[in-house]
Amino acid sequence: MIEVSNSNFLIALGVTTAAGLATGLGSLMVIFAKQPNARLLAFGLAFAAGAMVYVSLTEILDKAVQAFTNAYGGQLGFTWGTLSFLGGLLCIVAIDRLVPNPHERLEVDDPYFREHNTSYIRRVGLLTAIAITAHNFPEGLATFFATLENPGVGLPLAFAIAIHNIPEGIAIAVPVYFATNNKLYAFLACLLSGLAEPIGALFGYAVLRPYLSEPVFGVVFGLIAGVMVFLALDELLPAAKRYAKGHETVYGLVSGMAALAVSLVLFKW
Numbered sequence: 001m002i003e004v005s006n007s008n009f010l011i012a013l014g015v016t017t018a019a020g021l022a023t024g025l026g027s028l029m030v031i032f033a034k035q036p037n038a039r040l041l042a043f044g045l046a047f048a049a050g051a052m053v054y055v056s057l058t059e060i061l062d063k064a065v066q067a068f069t070n071a072y073g074g075q076l077g078f079t080w081g082t083l084s085f086l087g088g089l090l091c092i093v094a095i096d097r098l099v100p101n102p103h104e105r106l107e108v109d110d111p112y113f114r115e116h117n118t119s120y121i122r123r124v125g126l127l128t129a130i131a132i133t134a135h136n137f138p139e140g141l142a143t144f145f146a147t148l149e150n151p152g153v154g155l156p157l158a159f160a161i162a163i164h165n166i167p168e169g170i171a172i173a174v175p176v177y178f179a180t181n182n183k184l185y186a187f188l189a190c191l192l193s194g195l196a197e198p199i200g201a202l203f204g205y206a207v208l209r210p211y212l213s214e215p216v217f218g219v220v221f222g223l224i225a226g227v228m229v230f231l232a233l234d235e236l237l238p239a240a241k242r243y244a245k246g247h248e249t250v251y252g253l254v255s256g257m258a259a260l261a262v263s264l265v266l267f268k269w
Contacts, residue, residue: 008148009148009205011147011151012143012144012145012147012148012151012154012201013144013198013201013202015143015144015147015151015154015155015158016140016143016144016147016158016197016198016201017195017197017198018158018162019139019140019143019158019159019161019162019165019197020136020139020140020165020194020195020196020197020198021191021194021195022161022162022163022165022166022169022194023132023165023166023168023169023172023190023191023193023194024169024187024190024191024194025165025166025169026165026166026167026168026169026170026171026172026173026190027169027170027172027173027177027186027187027189027190027191028169028187029166029169029170029173030169030170030173030174030177030186031173031177031183031186031187038243038244038245039243039244039245039246039248041166041167041240041243042240042241042242042243042244042245042248042249042252043240043244043248043249043251043252043255044163044166044240044252045163045164045167045236045237045239045240045243045252046236046237046240046244046248046249046250046251046252046253046255046256047160047163047252047253047255047256047259048160048161048163048164048232048236048256049160049232049233049236049237049240049252049253049256050232050252050253050254050255050256050257050258050259050260051156051157051159051160051256051257051259051260052157052160052161052164052228052229052231052232052236052256053228053229053232053233053257054256054257054260054261055153055156055157055160055228055260055264056224056225056226056228056229056232057225057229058261058264059153059264060146060153060157060221060224060225060228061081061085061221061222061225063149063150063153063217063218063221064080064081064084064085064217064218064219064220064221064222064225065077065078065080065081065082065218066081066218067081067214067215067217067218067221068080068081068084068214068215068218069081070214071213071214071215071218072215077218080215080218080219080222081218081222082222083222084218084219084221084222084223084225084226085222085223085225085226086226087219087222087223087226088222088223088224088225088226088227088229088230089226089227089229089230090226091138091223091226091227092138092226092227092230092231093230095134095138096230096234129172129176129189129192129193132168132171132172132193133192133193133196134196136165136168136193136194136196136197136200137196137197137199137200137203138200138227139161139164139197139200139227139231140196140197140198140199140200140201140204141200141201141204141220141224142157142161142224142227142228143157143158143161143197143201144198144200144201144204144205145201145204145205145217145220145221145224146158146221146224148205149217149221152263152264153264156259156260156263156264157228160256160260161197164231164235164236165194167239168193169190169193169194172186172189172190172193173186173187173189173190176189208220237249237253240252240253
């Protein structure tokens with residue numbers, strides 16, 4: 001069994017909590033901003049997608065393969081790492097099918113919300129919060145374990161997830177604010193949804209802690225890589241494309257990859 005120090009545990013939990021609570025920033029955009037900057041949001045979402053894809057395929061997946069290699073040798077290590085990555089893709093696809101994430105349909109200036117009664121909008125807000133909260137559990141687990149093993153990988157990943165959480169905060173805050181006309185309720189609803197990330201991390205750690213070993217780390221990192229790539233391609237890039245009015249998506253994607261590449265190089269010095 002691999003031992004984890006208290007300091008590493010606290011750092012990983014703190015980073016995961018900070019990333020999750022970024023949903024609160026999304027609520028502030030709804031509450032205080034008259035009109036969010038759509039092009040900047042598109043760039044930010046694509047930036048997060050590029051960062052997540054790059055770090056998943058170059059660092060996290062590599063760590064899965066290396067962990068399995070340490071346990072079983074090179075050939076089996078690569079095989080099990082790849083299978084774990086594919087398993088992560090299948091897991092998040094299953095979650096997405098069972099609990100679809102509705103935030104791509106919830107925009108600040110959508111007249112849909114103004115045309116329906118308050119009780120219906122409140123129901124939409126509740127269902128949205130539940131769906132996004134369910135999606136936040138695996139994100140929290142990914143951030144936590146990546147930071148636990150190597151803060152140099154976990155911190156950039158947490159930053160990318162934090163950017164990703166901002167539009168999710170908007171998705172929750174819009175129906176809650178329109179239904180209740182209460183800024184505090186909208187803000188608290190976003191924070192509670194964001195807390196699903198550290199809760200998911202703690203639950204996963206509590207379950208896996210007695211079994212932490214090279215193969216277990218390999219499975220976890222392989223699953224994380226698959227989940228992050230799926231989220232980037234299925235949620236972030238399509239959302240960025242919707243808000244974009246020019247080349248913000250590709251510029252953000254390339255910038256996110258470049259930023260992660262440079263940050264990982266600096267962390268290795």
